Amino acid sequence: MAGPDPSATGRRDCRGARNRPAHGGENLEGSGSRGRGDRVRDILEVAAASVATEQGPVWILATSAGLRGLGLGEREAPSAREARALGIRYVKRPRWTDPTRRALEDYFAGHEPALDLRLDLAEGSPFERRVWEITRRVKYGTVISYGTLAVRIGVPGAARAVGNALGKNPVPIVVPCHRVIHGDWSIGGFSSGLRWKRFLLELERGQLELGWEGGRERGSRTA
Template sequence: MNANVQVRPDQQDPRQVVWAVVASDIGPLLLAATDDGLVSVGFHATDAVRDKALERLGSRLGAEPLHAPDSPLLAEPIRQLAAYFAGERRDFELPLDWSLISGFNRQVLRELTTVPYGAVVGYGDLAQRVGQPRAAQAVGMAMGANPLPVVVPCHRVVESDGGIGGFGGGLETKRQLLALEGVLPQPLF
């Protein structure tokens, strides 16, 4: 995973934000990118969900998101996600724009990018890995705040007792992603 992010010297400057909705095995995904990289992946990209997400994204980034499914900023994320869902890619090599997340959450999510395809880590284990062994619950909150699910694989974080844990895209989506990676048996349907 490419976690190198170039920070713009003047975050006050308006940024270009482009978006597209792409089909996937887990339903439509809303992808958004800036000149710095992929900034957001959203689940259940129905019109109402999409519109609300874009409004929130534009507000947080200080730019009106532009529908641009053919943008070069989205071409590689779309290609790599399609290859991931086809079982042809295990790691994402994309520039990421981390500007929607900071502090502890950013530290946890960056560490999460080191959890390999087909592996899982417990909330407490991930807290330990970032030097905060008592912060398992805060790790769960960081997973819920992840603006880049699938690419920053919060679906790979599970409960220490073997439970699947929560997931912003829904538990069935989490099961599908874990099954794709061989962690869970493939669904029968």
């Protein structure tokens, strides 16, 4: 598959890589200047790579500071026009994307990978970042309900708000929002589509022992 033109400036935000920026990890402020009052923004250099899966490619967007976005099933990297509007320029920097690429290749090969990757996430409210941070601790081969996750974050009863925050997660798999389901074991939502959520859960099924009866998951292990 052809990658992006590294001489072009651009990017589609990554909510898949298309619509969303990235979440807060080590660099919670992000590596680019985005102040509303700024007349001139810094140009943010971003490297892109992809990993092939049976569900389609997974695009990786990374800066020198870390992983910035993952796009599940995207047929192409964010366009140059869209990236220019965000003050982003593509560069060839394999060392920025290689750690994520290797981890994802292990993951899609059915292995439990080390996903303790550096993140460079530019967007997200303090609450959203907290949701992403706690979700990142949900272990491979386990699931958790939106309500239980809300309790862990310290906001019992905020399951809907937790779900909304997960819908803005810019780095799925690394922040494993696919492991968050409804309390009745129904699958819940997923920003990249339920086809992807089912695929990711089935990939971990050897550990999770989930069934798919009547559109609902049944399992014995929760995070």
